Amino acid sequence: MTPQAKSGPRRKKTIVAVASLVAAGTLLSTVGASTAGAATALAANNSAYIKADLKAPSASIQAAGSTFVQPFFTSAFYAYTGKNPGVQVNYQGVGSGQGITSFEAGTVNFAASDVPMAAADLAKVPASSGPVIQVPDTLGGVTVSYNLPGVSKQLRLDGPTLVGIFEGTITKWNASQIKATNPGVALPAQAIVPEVRADSSGTTYIFTNYLNSLGGPAATAWTLGVSKTIAWPSSAVQSPKNSGVAASIKSTPYSIGYVELAYAIQNKFSFAAVKNKAGVFVSPSLKSVASDAATNTSLSPTNFSIVNGPGKGSYPIAGYSWAILLQKQTNATTGAAVVKVLDWTTHTGGGQSLAAQLDYVPLPPGVQNQVRTSLLTVKGPNGKALLTK
């Protein structure tokens, strides 16, 4: 090949790259414009961030917790600091449990957890600190992703089959239960390798919460409990973090595991359509998860489960992530910055508009209103509300 012949496609590539850069730039500027427009238009509406959010006093905020929300928080807080350079949020994704422990010890301004603090955890917060406020900050789906060479059609799985696979009673891909929901698919006679989380994880909690919610006869009911850590059967391969499970599924043919939606989309995994309460097989997507979340109309820190929601379009494996803060802030400046950052992060036009770009599901408008109502009750040391409309 002559050098000239080589340079042809290369030049073409450069042109394509430049064109896509320009396109991306235009796209970004449109998004920016529409965001600004939305802010002014929806200022009166609860489900949009309020302009006063961006007038937070200069402060350095410490926060820690869930790794599930970390990519979202990192982008959201980066964008916030860009608009309001005085405010720095240092969010450490150390895990939900560690975040709660730090919150109880008073070393962080707010924590994030995939499961709200239970009564036993709340009891560990010193009484002098006053009540604890817990608000949803984002919404995520959990996919059942698999690596099944030779099968290109999307698998359809129902709850009892998933129970069997992850309890280790369904061991082959061509088992009758899998065949029953996938007619016409040539399933291989290979052993199933279940891939699960080795570390304690909110993703595990949401997944087992779903399996447990199925109930049913003793023969097919989930027996391993609902928890962030599970005593998995010995056939399961356990990897740390969402990224570890994702990497393991990718490199292991005939494996199947539960992976958070954003990770599954970014890794271009094949994931199963799961049969929902209405009997419809639904593929996980931002839309089907939002539809599932909308079915819990009385969301609260004690009624937080949204798995297996009714509705034909609902994807049944989903959960909220929660931000946790004290109602009585000890420092007026930092406290005001915390509520303003959280309000901006949890509302349309602010953080929630970034969420969809990162494959997180934006909070439904009703939930955004609920978050605003809760954040309005947060007070400074002088008893004055810190979030002003």
Add this chain to the structure above:
Amino acid sequence: MPEPGRGAKRGGRFALSNGVYRGLLAAVVAIFVAVVVWYIVSIIAQARPAFSTLGFSWIIQETWNPNKSQFGLLPFILGTVETTAIALVLAVPIGLGTALALAYLVPHRFRAALSSAVELLAAVPSVVFGLWGLVVLAPLFREHVEPFLTSALGWTGLFNGPNEGVGLLLAGVILFIMILPTMVAISRDVLAVVPNEQVEGAMALGATRWQVLRKVVVPGSRTGLLGAFTLATGRALGETVAVALVIGNSPYIAHSVKSAAATLPSLIVNNFGEATGTELSALFGAGLVLLVIGIAVNAAARMLVRSSARSGGGSDAVASAASVAVA
């Protein structure tokens, strides 16, 4: 040595500076000892609640299920010892061979390049080894290495079960790669300081190059080689992230070297973030057990060298010179 006359004149100042140096060194040693003691005492203190709720037997129980307050450490102890054993079986001959070659056999102009290649391996972060193992080696092991070993060595009964890629074998091999630079770099330096007179003397007596290495160089470096072995073992026992990525983290006793398993450090790193109460205390207990295993390995290796020195009667002066080089 100073001249007697001038030394006498400066005697006072020497005594003073001597005292200052001695004091400084004593302080440095005291800080070091204090940190070690403090560390051990606080680990014991953190692990105590687990011992008081569960007694002592939990350490050798088989079941790890925090949801049911079962914190048996036996599968993890076995996993730790097994992965380290696999790593050492590979690292001792290969590491020693490489070190001998670098110190005596490789032509001078290649030594620098080879040595820096070895040291480059030492600088790779462990998580990168882990990811490499998971993404590159695991498929290779599943498709080629494990089927081959199963057909060649299946009769030993060590290679039963499916080829999963991740598991004890892969973790051991990753550890081997990680401890190789430690083995090679220290062994090479130790072997290189064997006095030339001894080597030349042996050659003058008509010994072949192989005999010189086997009868003079290696026995003379025994203590220093032990240092290399101990440091490498310590690293293998304590490696966390890389092992957690490639071992499969299955809290059950492995019945085959291909099985997924778990080690004490991988248990700690996976569960530490969310552990509270007895579980957290049990994880500190796991750290304590790891410390005890490390001390036991160290003591056993020392005894081995001492007994072989007595029976073999190798040159102890050289051995101690070599151990100084290690220190």
